[in-house]
Amino acid sequence: MTTLSVYAEQQPQQPLGVYTEFAAIRDQLAQIGVEFERWDASRPLSATAEPDEVIAAYRDSIDRLNAKYGFVSVDVVSMHPDHPQAETARGKFLSEHTHDDFETRFFVDGAGAFYIRAGGKVFLTVCTKGDLINLPANVTHWFDMGPRPDFKAIRFFRIPEGWVGHFTGDAIAERFPKFASAA
Numbered sequence: 001m002t003t004l005s006v007y008a009e010q011q012p013q014q015p016l017g018v019y020t021e022f023a024a025i026r027d028q029l030a031q032i033g034v035e036f037e038r039w040d041a042s043r044p045l046s047a048t049a050e051p052d053e054v055i056a057a058y059r060d061s062i063d064r065l066n067a068k069y070g071f072v073s074v075d076v077v078s079m080h081p082d083h084p085q086a087e088t089a090r091g092k093f094l095s096e097h098t099h100d101d102f103e104t105r106f107f108v109d110g111a112g113a114f115y116i117r118a119g120g121k122v123f124l125t126v127c128t129k130g131d132l133i134n135l136p137a138n139v140t141h142w143f144d145m146g147p148r149p150d151f152k153a154i155r156f157f158r159i160p161e162g163w164v165g166h167f168t169g170d171a172i173a174e175r176f177p178k179f180a181s182a183a
């Protein structure tokens, strides 16, 4: 289930609030400049669908987003629990970082957790199928796909290498609960 847990930065043990209704999640995230939308993600895709198939299936949604935000390219991250690179892939975004580009991700399958640090709080947003999240450039965050990663997400870019993370060197991620699954 899509869930937002809001923590005080210094109190990772107990959230200040937990939200599961779309409107409440959208409104909380809007306060820190993060856009959150629900999009149709019902196109049939096999578990092993190639990036080109995912992009073809969601071509109309991609075109609409490109027109709205001026994205010039997309790619697809597709992870499965038995993926040979699962652990390495998880480790890539598990520490706090920023990007020079928007971080715009459309989950067309599965789930993953964004931890967004803003205004002295951490917004732990578990995204599931149909969620579209849009973090402005330079927002401090980390992402946990869990020990058995299972998701497909389309990533949108305005600049080449927009996915490259600039790591802050802050160990905050180590203090927060890890993502296990969205069930």
Ligand SMILES: CSCCC(=O)/C(O)=C/O
Residues within 6 Å of the ligand: 077, 093, 103, 105, 112, 141, 142, 143, 153, 155, 163, 165
């Ligand atoms: C959910 S897509 C893979 C992770 C990613 O691109 C990123 O930047 C996470 O912070």
Ligand SMILES: [Fe+2]
Residues within 6 Å of the ligand: 093, 097, 098, 099, 103, 141, 142, 143, 165
């Ligand atoms: Fe990121």
Ligand code: NI
Residues within 6 Å of the ligand: 047, 079, 080, 109, 110, 150, 151
């Ligand atoms: Ni899957």
